[in-house]
Amino acid sequence: MAPDALAVLVFAPLVAALAVIVAPPRATTALALAGIALTAPALWVVTAAVLGGEVVEVALAGAAPPLGIAWRADGFSLTMAWLTFVVVAFVSLHALASFPSTSDAGRRFWPMWLILVASVYALFLSADLFNLYVTLELVTLTAVAMIAIGGAPAAMRAAMRYLLLGLMASLFYLLATALLYGQTGTLDLYQVGERLGEGALATTALALMITGLLVKSAIVPLHVWLPAAHGKAPGPVSAVLSALVVKVTLYILIRLWFWAGGALDDGLAAFVLGLLGAVAIVYGSIAAIVQTRLKMLVAYSTVAQLGYVMLLFPLASTAAFRAVTFHVLAHGVAKAAMFLAAANLLAALGSDRLQRLVGADQRYPVNVLAFALAGVSIMGLPPSGGFVAKWMLLEAAWQSQGWGWVAVISAGSLLAAVYVFRVVALAYAQPRPASSVRRPGTTPRGRFGATSVAALALAVLAIVLGIASAPVLSLIDLGLPPGMAP
Amino acid sequence: MTVGVVVDMMLGLALVALSLRVVTGGSLFRDIVLFILFGLLVALSWARLGAPDLALAEAAIGAGLTGALMLMAYRSIGADTEERPVRRRPGVALVVAVLTGSLVAVIGLAALGIERVPDAAGDAVLEALPGTGLGNAVTGVLLVFRGLDTMLEMAVLLVALLGAWTVLGDARPGRVHRVDRRTPLVGSLLTVVAPITLLVAVHLLLAGTDAPGGAFQACAVLTGCGVLMVLTGTLRPTAVAGFATRLLVVAGLAAFVLVGAGAGFVGHAPMTLTGTWAVYLIETAMMLSIALTMTLLFARARGLRGEGS
C-alpha cells in the first residue's frame, strides 16, 4: 500500500499535467486539482507507515540500487513532501484566480505547474544521484519557464540569468556525479556514502557538487539570480520558488552531507558553509531592508532565510537538524503567504513600489494581515512556526557553544523585523491627502477572493505551525540522519 | 604507444582547441559551425571509446540538432545583434582562467585516480539483462532499470517545449528561412529522403532492443527529416497547438507514465515493464514525441500543418 502511495505522489500530478495538455481548457481546473488533491491521501498513507516505524521504500521496476533506482520516504523526505503539498495546494488556490485556465497564461501555467509538483515530489523521494540531476533539471527548467510566463522583459532577463547559472550548476553537479560513479560504481546516495573513501576524488567531487548546489540554493554570494527571479515572477510562481524550489537543492545538500557524508566529518568545511549561511542571513536581511519594491524585499528575505539552513552544517546536532527542517517548513509556508500577499497587493495597487503601499491596509486589510502574519513567522516571533524553528536553532547553537551562530540568529530576526515592519508600517500609515493617488472611499475594497484567502490561509498556517509543532517534529524525528539520536 | 592512442591524443587536442575557439572566438556564426564540428569530433571519440550508441546520438542530437537550433536562433536574432564590442576585462578573465585552470587540474587529478570497482552498477546490469528480454544493455538501462530517468527526461523535453511555447508569447511563429522547394535538387531530395528516413528510423528503433540504436537515434533521424520539411516549407509552423500535436507531444511521456503507473496497479513495482510490447510501445511513442518536439522547437512553433492544408 505505502510503496504504491509513493508512486501516486509522482504520477498523479504528472498524469494530470498530461491530461491538462491534451484536454480542453475547461477541464483544466478539475484535472489539476484532482492531480494535486490525490497526493494528499497518498501522503497520508505513507506518513502513517513511516510513523509506524518503517521506512517506506520501493525499488522501481523491481531493480534495487545499485542496479536501478529506489524511492524512499523517511521522516525527512516526508516532511518536505508535506510542505510541498501544503504550499502547492494553497498556491494552486491562488493560481485558480490569478491563472484562470481559460486564459493564455493559464493554459501555459497549469501543465508546467503540475510537472513541477511531480518533479519536486520525485526529487524528495529519490536518493539516486543521477535521478536527482534529472529532477533538478526538470525543476529548474520548469521554474525558469514559469518565471518568464508573464512575458515582461525584466522577468525574462531574470529567467535567463537563472537558467544559465542553473545549468552551469547542474553541470558541476553532474560532473561530480560522474566522478563519484566512476569511483564507487553506484549512483545511490547511501551506497556512495558507504563506498567513498577519502582522497582527492572525494574532495573534488564533493566540492563540485556542493558548489553547484549552493548556486541553485542561492546562498550568498551565489544568490544573485534569486532576487530578480523571485521578485519578477508571477505571484504563485514566486511563492513556490521561494517556498520549495530553492529548498530542494538544500535538501539534496543535507542528504549528501549527513547521509552520504561518511567522508564529510569535516569541521572546517562545515564551518565555511555555516559562515556562508551567516553572511547570507545578515547580507540578505540588510539588502531586504533597503529595497524599494515589495516583491524584491520578499525575495531578499528569502536569501536571508536560506542562510539559516546552512547553519545546520557547523551545528550538526539532532537539535539543529530538527530546527533547520522545521525552519524550512515554516519559512516555506510563511514565504509563500508573503509572496501571495505581495502579489495581490501588486495587482491591486498596480505597482509594488513600497511607497504605493501607504494606506493599503484600509483597502486591502486581508492581504496586509496575511503579510504581517507571515512576517511574524519570518521574524521568528511566537507563537509562529518561525519561532519554534528559531527557538530550537538557538538552543542547538547554544548547546554547541556556538556563540557566533547565536549572535547571527538573533541579529537575523531583528533585521527581519526591520523589513517586515517597514512594509506593515507603510500599509498602516495614513495617506497624506496631497500625495494620495486615489481618494479614500473611491476605490473598491480588496475582494475577499480566492487570492486573498490563499495568502491568509498560508499565513495562518505559518502561525499554527508554531502551536502544533509537536506532530511535525515527531515526523522529523523519524528522519534523522544516521548517527543522530532523537 | 599505439597508433590508436596517437589518434586519441590528436582528437583530444583538437577537442580542446575547438572548445577554446568556440568559447572565445570572434565570429559567432563561425563558432557555431565550429561547435558542430566539435560535436562531430566528440561523436568520434565516443566511437573510439567503444560506445556506438552514443556516437550516433551525439552526431545526430549533440552536434546536429543543437547546431541546427543554434543556427536557427542565430538567424532569428539577426545579424545586427552580432556581438557588440565589449569592454574587455582582462583581469577578470585572467582570474577566471587561473581558477578554471586549477579546476581542470583538480578534476583531471581526481579522474585519473579513479579505479573501477568490481561490482559497479554496469556489471549488475549485464547480469540482470537476460531477465528483461532485451539484448542491448543500454536500452535495458534506459527503459527498464533506470526507466524513471528516461521518463523524467521526457518530462524535461516536454517542459522545454512548454517553456518555449511560453516565451514564444503571442508573437507569430518563428520566421523560417525557407529554402525554395522548386529547386529541383531540393524537391527530389525531399521526395527520396523522407520515406528513407522513416525507414531508417523504424529500423533504428527496432534494432535498439538488441544492437546499437534506439528511440533517441531514431528520433534524431526523424527530426532531421522534420527539420528538412520545415525548412522546405512542406510543413508550416502555426501559432496554435492542435489536439493531435498536443497528443503526439505528450505521447512519449504518457506511454511511460501509463505503463509505469499501470505496473503498480497489477501488482508490480512501479515503472516495471511487463513485457516487450511495452518496450516497443514506449520507444515508438518516445520517438514520435521527441521528433515532433524537436521539430517544433526548431521551428519555434506551436504546431505544424501540411503545405496544402
Next chain:
Amino acid sequence: MTPVAIETTLHPLPLVVVLVSLFAGLAIAVLGEHQQRLRTVLNLAAAVVKLALVLWIAILVVGGSVPEFRFALVPGFDLVLRADSVSVLFASLSAALWLVTTVYAIAYLHRSSNRARFFGFFSICVTATMGIAMAGNLLTFFVFYELLTLATWPLVVHTGSRAAVRAGRTYLVYTLGGSALFLLGLIWLYALAGPQDFIAGGSLALVDLDETRALQAIFVLVAIGMGVKAAIVPLHAWLPRAMVAPAPVSALLHAVAVVKAGAFGLVRLVEDVFGASLTSDLGLAQALAVAASITIVYGSIVALLQDDLKKLLAYSTVSQVSYIALGIAVGGALATVGGMVHLVHQGVMKITMFFCAGTFATLLGVTRIDQLDGLARRLPWSAGAFSVAALGMIGLPPLAGFVSKWYLGAGAVATGQLWVVGVLVASTLLNAAYFLPLIARMWLRPAPERWPGGTTPSRLVVFGLVAPALFTAFCTIAFGVLAGSSYSPLDWATEIVRGYVP
C-alpha cells in the same frame, strides 16, 4: 524556604480565558468596518465574559486549587497556562480594566477610521496580556510577551500619521531588541537548567546549580527583555514616543498591558524563577533595586519638564511602574507586597489619568499642560477623577498609591535598605511637583474664553468617555480605603507573598 512544586489541577479554564478575547478579536476583524453595532456588542460581551471567567478562576484559586492547562509547544517545552494567585491578580486587573477601556475606546473612537482593525488588535492585545498573566513558565510568558508586542504595534501606529509610524518604529526597536535578549537568556536558562515551570520561591532553587556567572548573565538578559517593556531607564525611550497612540491605547499600554507585562515579568523572574533568596544571593536584587530607583527618580524629573500632558503621564509611568520592580528587588514580605499591589494600583490610577487626558483632548482639544486652566469648570467629573488619580500617584492616603508606597517603604526599612525610602520620598515630592500644578490649574485657575478645539459628541459618547474614568477613580479610592478588607488587592497581594516569603 525550599520552594515546593504546587499541586495543579488540569482545567481548560485558563486556556478559555485567554482565547475568549482572541476569538472576539478575530471576529471583530472579520466583521469589517461597518458592523458597528455588532462590533460594540461583541466587544462588550467578550469583555464581560472574560471578566466573569476570571472571577470564576479567582473563586477556584481561593478554593485552593490551581487550574492548569498545558501542551507541548516544542516537544519537551510545554506551553503552560496556569492560574495561581499571582496570575489572578494580574488577570483580574486586565480583565476589569479591559472592560472599562473597551467602553472608553468605543466612545473615544466613535468617529475614527479603521475601527475593526483597532478593536481586533485591541482584543488580541488583551489575549496576550491574559496569556502573560496565566503563563506558567518563562517560555509561555515569552510567547505571549511577543504576541503582545505584535498586537500593540498596530495600536500604536493606529492613526497612521508620520509621528505614529515613527513611534511604532521606536517601539519595535526597543521591544524586539529586548525580546531578542530575553530569548537568549531563556535559551541559556533552559540549556543550563532545563525547562522549568514557575514555582513560588524560585524554580531554580530546586536545581542545584553552581553557575553564578551564568545565572547572573541569564538574569540580566531576561531582565533587560522585561525591562524594555517595563520602561526601566535607559530602556524607556519608546514609551513617551508611543504617546501618539489614541488615548485608550495609551491607557491600556500603561496601565494594563505592555508596561505592566514587563513589570509582571520581573515579578515572575525574581519570585518564581530565581526566587528572592537566590536573586539576592547573586547580587541581582540590589542591582535591580538600583536600576528601579534610578528609573523612579529620573522618570519623575523628566516628567517635571514636560509641556505635553500625555508625555508627562508617560514619564510618570516610567517612574511609577518601577515601584513594582523596586518592591520585588528590595525583597522581604512587605516590600514584595508593595510591589505586587502596585501592579494593580498603578493600573487603576494611571488608566484613570489617561482616560481623562483623552477626554480633555477629545472634548476640549486640551493636550498641553498650560491649557488645563479652569478645566474643572467645564469637565468637573473628569477633572475630579484625574485629580483623585494624581493624588493617588503622589501616594497620598487614603488612595491606592499610598498603600503601595507604605508597603514599599516599610519593606525597605524592614530589610535595612533605608536609602530606598529616600527614593520613595524623592519620587513623592517630584510627583507632587508635577501633578499638583495640574490639579491646581484645573480647579483653581479661571477658564479661558475659548477652548483650543474639540468636538461636542452625543451625550452617550460623553458618558462613555467620562464614566470609565470615574469608575477607575473610584477604584483608586476604594483600593486605598478598603485596603485592609478581604479580597482587596492588598489582601490578595499579601496572600501571594505568603507563598514567596514565609
Next chain:
Amino acid sequence: MSTEVVYVLAASAVFGAGVYGLIVANHLMRKLLALNVMSSAVFVTMLTVAGTTPEGPDPVAQALVLTGIVIAVAATAFALALLVRLVQETGLVSLRAKDDDGA
C-alpha cells in the same frame, strides 16, 4: 598512457574551457555554446571514468550520457527560445546587470 587517460585529460580541459567561456563570454549564445561544450566534457568524463565491462563501456554510464544529451539539447532549445524572445524584446544579446534597470 591509455585512451581513457587521454580523454579524461581532454575532457577536463574542455570542461575548463566551457567554464571559462560561460563566465567570460558576453554574447548569450556563446554562453550557451560554452554550456554545451561543458556538457560534452562532462559526458566524456562520465563514460571514461566509469570504466569498461567485458561488453564494452559501462552500459549504465552510456545510458546516463544518452539521457544527459537529450536533456542538454532540450535545455538548449528552451534557452534559445528564451534568448530569441529576449533579443526581440530588448535588442540586447548580453545579460549585463547594468541593463537590468529599466527593463
Next chain:
Amino acid sequence: MTVAVAVVLPLFTALLATRSGRPAALGRRLAPFASAALLLPLLSREQADWQWALLGLQLGIEPWVTPYAVLTAVAWSLAAWFAFDTVTGDTRRFWLGWSFSLWGMVLVVLAQSLAAFYLGYVAVSLAAYLMIVHASSDAAWRAGRIYLVLAFAGEAAIVSGVLVLAGFYGNVELALLATPEFAAGLEASRALLLVGFAVKLGIVPLHVWLPLAHPIAPVPASAILSGVIVKAGLLGWLKLAPVQGIDAAAAAPWLLALGLMTAFAGALLGLTQAKLKTVLAYSTISQMGLVLVAYAALAFAADGGVALAALGLLALHHGLTKAALFLACGCAPGASRARSLLLALPALSLAAAPLTTGYLAKTWLKRAVDTGIELGALPDVAYTLVALSSTATALIMWRAWRLAMLQRDEATALHPAWALLTLAALTVPWVWAAQAGLLVAPSVSGSWAATWPLLLALALVVAARATGRPGLRLPEGDVVVWAERLAAGTRAPAAPSAVRAPRTARFRGRLGRFLAAAESGMRELPVVGLAMLLVGVVLWFVLWLG
C-alpha cells in the same frame, strides 16, 4: 458609632460642598455640627478598630488627647459659624477645603494607628491649601505655592519617618510607641518626624510659609489654621515621635534652645509686621516655640505627666485664644470699647497674665522645664528664658493691639461666634484643668512670676515709644522672599525638545543605492561565475584540509 459619626460627618459635608444650590447650603449649615461631632467620641470614649479600612484604622480618644479634641470641636465649630456668615467668593472650593481639613484633623485627633494618623495629616495639609488660596489673588497663589512646597518638604520627612516606623512595626498602634520597648532604636524616624512636623508648627527656620499662608486665608480659616491645624503637627510629635521614656537628655537642650529661639524670633519678627493677621501668625510661631520647649521637657518625664499636661494646656489655651484673636480680625475690634475688651482679654491671656488660661499653661510649662533643670539636664537659664518669653508675647500682643485698634469700621458686625470663642478661650482650659486635676492654686509667687515679664514688656514699650524710632519692617515670610529672589535668578528655561529629522530614511536610501550597485555588480555573470569558482576552490581546500 460615635467615632464613625465624627469621621463621616465632615466627609458628608465635603460631599455636599462639591454640589451647588440647596445641598451646598445644607453642607454649610451642617459644618459647625460636623466639627462639634468630635465631642461624641470624646464623651463615649469609644475605641474603633476598622481593620478593613486602609491598612487598618484604629480610632479613639485617649485621655491625654482630650484637650486637642476639645480644641478642635470648639474652635472649629465656632469658626464654622463665623465662616457661614462671612465667607464669600468661591465658596464651593472654600467649604471643600474646610470640610476636608476638618476631616483630616478629626482623624489626626482620633488616630491610634500609624496609617490613620498619616491619612488625617495629609488630608489636613492638602485641604488647608484650598482655604489658603481662597482669595485667588496673586498673593494668595504665592502663599499657597510656598505653603505647598514646604508642606511637601515636611511631608517628605514625615513619610520617611512613617515608613521607617512601618518598616519596623507595621501599622503600629501608636500608644505602643510611647512605651520604652518600642521607643528604642527609632532615632532615624524620630528625627525625620520631628523635622517634618516642625514645618506644620512653624519652628524657625521652617516657619516661612506660615506668616504668608495663615493671614491670607479668610478670617475663620486663619483662625483654625493658626489655632487648630498647627496642633496637628504637635499631635504628630506626640503620637509618632514620643520622647517620653527614652533617654533623650542629649537632644533635649538643643530642642529647648530651638524652641526658645523660635519663641523669641517669632515674636521679634512679628513686631516688624504691619498687618494684624500677620502679626498674629508670627505670634503663633512664637507660641509653637514654647510648645517645642514643652516637648523637649517631655524627655525627662518617664510617664510624660507634667510635660504632657503642659502641652495639653498650651495647645488648648493657645488654640482657642489664637482662634479668638483671628476671629477678631474679622469683626473690626477697634470699632467699640466692648470689642476692644473682647480682643484684649485673649491677648492678655496669651501673654500669660495671671488668672488667665495662659497663666495656667505657662505655669505647667515652667514646671515641666523645672523637672529637667532638677535633673541637671537643662541649664538654669532655661527657666528664666521661658518666663521671658511672656515678655516677648506681651510685646507682640501690644503690636497686635495697636494694629487692631486701627480697624474701626463699625459697619462690620460683631459676630457672636467671636464672642463665644473668646469666652471659650478664657474658660474652657480651666474647665479641662479642673477635670484633669491640673488646677493651679493662685499664689503670690506664681502671680509675680507671671507679672514681671509683663511689666518688663510694658517698660520696653514705653522705652520704645520714647525713642520714637520707626520700627523695622520686614516682608511677610522674611527669608522666603530672599530665597525666591535667589531662585528667580537661577531658574533656567526648560529647553524645548528638538524634533529629530528622520535620519534613518536617508541612511537607508544611501545604503540602498550602495547595495543596489553592489548587487548589480555581483549579478554580472563573470562576477558570479568567479564567485562560484572561488566558493568551489575554497570548499575544495577546506575539504582537503579537513
